[in-house]
Amino acid sequence: MQQAQYRILLQKGLKLEGLWKVYAFAQDVNDATPDMLPEIAATRIGGFVVASALDITFDPTLPCPLKAQATVMVVA
Numbered sequence: 662m663q664q665a666q667y668r669i670l671l672q673k674g675l676k677l678e679g680l681w682k683v684y685a686f687a688q689d690v691n692d693a694t695p696d697m698l699p700e701i702a703a704t705r706i707g708g709f710v711v712a713s714a715l716d717i718t719f720d721p722t723l724p725c726p727l728k729a730q731a732t733v734m735v736v737a
Contacts, residue, residue: 679734680734682733683731683732686710687713688708688711690707692707
């Protein structure tokens, strides 16, 4: 961790050591080019979620909860 981020943690009274959760959000990329025929480009358009920390719910009364992909124990 860079010194600037460590300083921010200290200023906020937070510790570096302890249990940290990792949340990943990722999607694939659109690699279609402007010169492609629409029929070909449509097979290459990206933007699909490949990793998400959200569990999608279709119940409007419930939030979409965050789910950590990993947990890391930081020791000094």
